[in-house]
Each structure stands twice: as structure tokens, then as C-alpha cells.
Amino acid sequence: MKLFEFQGKELFKQYGIDIPNGAVVERKEELDDINIPFPWVMKAQVLVGGRGKAGGIKFANDLEEAKKIFDELMAMEIKGEKVRRVLVEEKLSIEKEYYLSFFLDRSSRQYLMMFSYEGGVDIESMAEKIIKVYINPLIGLQPYHLRRLPKEVRNIASNLFKLFVEKDCELAEINPLAIADGKAIAADSKIIIDNNAIYRHPELPKEDAELTPLEREAKEKNIAFVQLDGNIGVIANGAGLTMATLDALNEFNGKGGVFLDLGGTDDPEKVKQAFELMAKANPKVILLNLFGGITKCDTVAKGIIEFMEKHKLGCPVVARIKGMNEEKAREMLKDYVIPVESFKEAAKKASELGRD
């Protein structure tokens, strides 16, 4: 789960990392109460990257200008994401801009600290100028690691590492890490919390703003559900099989609109919920690709029928059912779905129906 800049900065404050004086504003009237000397920096609060380039950061010299900018920012949509809040901050007199982050390095299976003397820009574009320090998760950050960094940022790095571990972060990044009046100060924040660890952080914001409303509903019901560009809703059991089914559609010029992984469940109630969610996404055709190893196909069929009896589904369901009790399931579903034999045939049929 990504945090907004202002949420990340609140965490920084708790961990003794200096941040600029600022206030989060949702309504224009709130600007009147802000007690920060001009000029102000006004930053649209969005989760997508590339905010600066998209014009989401502006400067205001007086209240009148600030109000005008506020309206402009709140009317913006950055890469499809609506702006709902603006962070107003004092403008720093920045001497230098560094980059600092901690994250999980998947390939070495270690924590990785990255530092660069050139912050503020896209970190991927300056790969060769980065100081990389690998940290063993059992040992943690050591003083010698910190000695690789300039003196003025060592304290911040130590605090940021503490935050990274204690708040179960996937990424804790300060870019730019500004040096202003000789002091290191976090001019921006990017924090991603491990979704699997949110249960042990009741203090963190609950809402994952990155998700669509349907994705959020699915998350509450513990169903892996991702909305995509196409019009074919794919339901399969297992993430890999669901992905493979979406890929197979592409071979026949079909395009997946929903990724729905039933997981290992054959609980009819859960299957019913999955179909309810899928129906809300309004696909042109649903492709059910089931490989029941342990999942009993007939129990899944029961859930599907329960759903179909109650709701009128506005689209056809192409079903490829294999595995435990497949014959029984096919017999049960014969009046409800278009049966197909193979994986390939299923993808082909669904793609055709998606096109007409």
C-alpha cells in the first residue's frame, strides 16, 4: 500500500526526520488559516509518479495566488488519478539535493540502502552514480554502512532505516533529501507498506487509495481481483493459472478485463461472491478456467448455480472445467454455461465472444 506524501511525512516526523513546515488542505477556505510565511510550495497529493513533470507542484507568493493555484491543482488529473488534497509547505532555500532509500532487494534477498549525491530526478536515470549498501536483515544497519554517506545525512538514514523495518515498508524513500541552511530535510516522501503486514499496523491509514472501488470491495472479501483494460472477465483458481489464462486470450486477440483468482477455495459462498464482483465489473463475456486438484469442481459449480439462480447475468460464461469431480460439475452446469474442453479452446471461444 502506497502512502501519500503527507502521510509519509507524518511518519518521518514521528521518527525524528525533519520535514518542511506544512499543512494538508482539502478545502480552499483552509488556506486562510495557514500560518507559514510566503512563498509557498503547493503540491498535489497523488500516488502516481511523475507529478512534477505533469505540473503538480507550483509556487505561490501570496494568498490570492495560492487560491488560484489551489483550484488549478484540485482540478487536475495526473495519469488518471484525481487530486483530492494539496500539501502546502514553506519554500526551502535548498543548497543540495540528495537521494536516499531503503527497500527490499529481491534478487540478493537483502535490504538495500541506496544513496545518490544527485537527488530530485528519476533515480533509474542515474544508475551509475548510486552508492548501494546491502544490509543483512538479521543484523541490520551498522555504523560502517552509514560512514559511506556524507555526515549530514547519517542521522536521517539511521532513522529512516528504523521506520523502514518497524513499519514493514517495502520502500522508504526520500527524494529529494534537501540540504537547506546546513540541515538535512525530507522534501518529499515515498513509502510503500507491505500489504501482508498491514494487520499489525492499526496506526496506519486504512484506505488503499490506489485501488478501484471494486478492487477495494474484493480486498475486503479477500478475493484477488485486478481490473484491466479489456472486456473479458477471467475467473480461475490460482494466480499463475489466472495470468496464463489472460495471456492465452491475447493469443486469440481477446483482451482480459478482470483478473479474478479464486484461490484454493471451493466454498460455494465464496464462489458466489466472486461472481457477484465479476458481474459488477460488467464484462462482455466471462471465462471460467478451473483446474480442480484439491478444489472440488462440483462444489464450485454449486456456487455458480446459486449465483445464477438469483441474478440475471447479462453475459455468457465460457467454462473449462478440469480436475476433481469434473463430470459432475459439467452435468450440473450444462444449462448455465458454454462448456469447452481445452485451455486453448476456452481462450479462443471467449475471445470470439468478446469481439462480437
Added chain:
Amino acid sequence: MAIWADENIRLLVQGITGHQGRFHTKAMMEFGTKIVAGVTPGKGGQEVHGVPVYDSVEEAMERKPNASIVFVPAPFAKDAVIEALDAGIKLVVVITENIPFHDTMQFVHYAKYKGARIIGPNCPGIASPGKTKIGIFPNTIFKRGNIGVASRSGTLTYEIVNALSQAGFGQSTCVGLGGDPVVGSTFIDALKAFEEDKETDIIVLVGEIGGTAEEEAAEFIEENVSKPVYAYIAGRTAPPGKRMGHAGAIISGNKGTAESKIKAFEKAGVKVARFPHEIAELIKNDERI
């Protein structure tokens, strides 16, 4: 032979009294796995399908287990794995999904320090047909043979292994490495073991988007693997930035795409299938075999 798990396994089931633990204890016994003990704190003295249940791994060690399978729910999984490692168990298969990755990092590194192997987390386990199964794979998909399978996915592996078996290609060992960003055993670990294993003549890898495990495997194959390798990669049509069900299946920036993995494999001489069941056809039509 086989890799990592064979007929000498004496299995401990951690979380044996839960729904999953019970169900799969029975299924593993039906496969032929020797299950010697179970652990659920507070449930010591019970029996599950005739297997004695203990309160702690330390007590269960009187039954001399040499491997453990973990069904314990995510918030308690790290504790369970470390308990097994401290008791001296050298192979721990972690089925549990949704374990916080900071926890996984800790037990993966602790296992290294203890000289133990972790398989998983978020994996279907490991099965050597005719010998043993430590995991949740359906029993019916396997056939004994000479193909080694390593995969980051669960059901997709069932699909592929089932297609192999039906085409007459049996397996030496099938190992599910897990769908999380950090796992205990990698493609490279599996490739090393399969290359050395006398019962394995052909290797099948099932990868997916996210991370660079496949690219690293490709590099390793070029230098170190003489046996023919086949692969399937899931997620060719997955958009960047979206987590596709598995915690580890996410394209970050331009890293972790299926395209990059397929390219790396093909460069290393690995034949990559377009559909999961096509692997069996690729093997059938390969003049090397």
C-alpha cells in the same frame, strides 16, 4: 534419487490440527509420505489421522522428524519456522501465504545460518512421485519419470504437470518455489540440484512476472546446465504496477516483464512455450530427446 525430498523423509506437520493441516496430512499419507508427528501449541496429546500431536517441535523431536511442513497462519508462521530450525530440522516447507516479507527475510537468513533449506513461502511444496510429497499438490497429477519441475506458481504447475503426465512424461521431483518476492529456494538452487540428480534428464521451469529470478536462472543455465530446459512464463499481458494475485508478481518500473524473461531464456537455449500445456508438445517434438 530425486532432489531435496525422497523416501527417507520423516515429516513433521506444523499446524496439523487446522482445517488445511488435517486435510493435507491425510492426502500426503495417501501419497505415501511418512508423517511421524504434528505440532499445534496447546493441542498436545491429540491424534490426527493416527499421527501424534505435540505442543512444541522440541517435544516432537522424539519421533525423529527430518523435515517439516508449515500450515500455520501468516501472523505466526515466522515463529513456527524458527522453532523448527532451532530444533535442528534441515528442510522446512512453508505453505502459508501472506507472510509479511520482513518476517520471511528473517527466517530465510536464519535458515542459511542454520544450514537448512526453506521451500516457499506461499508455495505448493515438493513432490517426488513414488517417494514422498511434502505439500498440497493433488496426488493424481503425477507420474514417476525423469523430468524435474520447478515453479513459482501453484495451480499452473498442476496444469503443466498433469499435461506432462498425460503425454507420458513422468517427473523425478516437482518443486513449487513460491509466489512471494522473497523465497527460501530459487530457480538456481533447483537447477543446480536437477543438474546433479541422476534421475532427472529434462528440466521444466514455470516462471512469472516480477523480480529477476528467471533472468538469473537463464544466466546460470548458459554456464552450468547441460540438460535440456523448457519454460513457461505467466503474465505476458499483465500491466505494470499491478500485483497479479501473488505478492511477487508485479512489474516495477520496467523490471520484471515476461518479455525480458522469455528473451533471457531463449538466449540461454531454453525452449519457451506459449501455452502451459505446450511444454509436453515441445518435449515430444524435440530432436535432442
